[in-house]
Amino acid sequence: MVVTFSYDHPLTTSVRWRFEFDPLKSVILCYKNELEHVFNLRDNDVNNLTEARHLGILRKVDLSPSSDIQLSCRKGLNAYFGIADTGTCLLNPLTVCSLYNKIVIPTVLYGCGLWNGLKMKDITSLETFQHLIVKHIQGLPMCESMINIERLPILVKKRKLMFLCKLCEMKAESLTKQIFIYRLYQFFGDTFRKQYGFIQDVINILSKYSLLKFLTNYMFTGTFPTKFQWKNIVSSAVNPIERLQKEERMRRDNDFVKFLRLSENNNYDFLWQYAKISGILLTAKHIAKLWTTPPTSGNCKLCGHFVLDILNHQICMCTELQSQRLSLSNRLTELTSFNFVYTTVSKSEESFSDLLLGNIEDLCDNLIPEHRLEVLNEGFSFLKYCKL
């Protein structure tokens, strides 16, 4: 059991909260000044340490969650590569992602309700861990956006909010509940002192997502949404804001211009969904690389000429792909119409490239779903010849 107290002797605290300390299982973590004297419980000295593990969670006297976060990320990597070694490279990234969510995330986020006062370096540790996993899941250095995965720092916030709901739902006679209520009213009663810890963190999160009214209402009326209701309230408050911020971050980054253009009429995980339907994962991975590689100038790997945009050149101009381009054009004309192909090609190199890469907005009005899939298949088959 973890009990925090300020100046009282542990025995005074134990009398107040009506429980007994086991001297052999207890340690003292002194969070402020050095202890001047030795504490005893019955006839035993109690060790004075700088860190201790409680229910698998590391508590340190500097109150920093950094070591615990790094340890959790290492455990997460072990858990992930334990699964990955069983051959996940042959699976659709969406399937591996679901395994990651079910097996790895609970390992990494165990006890994250107590990660208070996260600093930038802690957030970076969590982001770096997830970037590494996502790259491995997709088999290429691609962005997280393609598998619609939630950022770990956001999951930590959501878990803290769910932990708050759990505390509010506890019975009044439970010790944890009594400590929570005591600390909650102490927080609002002492507004002059800078405060740290779970209550401060949770209030910051509630304020950010305009949810503070639920806690103040609880303090006045004792009622809080049920777990199910709260989960929905939290998702509806957090998800749109995070989605907006994610899109803004991508819009500010030139590397994402092509990716955003291609995915604006599809879902971000469009290519992995396509791989699920068509069963051709390798092609989807190749197209995903083309989607996420920003336009690059250089020498074409097929004809050797220097060009400003290698992919657009290979799709529209490269002499080495002339016969493949001709048969693609014939096949597309059969599936759609001469007019459609002619109009798309004459618009710009970019619009023809986008069509082959899967931005099928123009097709949606003219074609039935089966034909759209056939056009996609034809485009993707041609793109197999492109080399960046």
Ligand SMILES: [Zn+2]
């Ligand atoms: Zn070329």
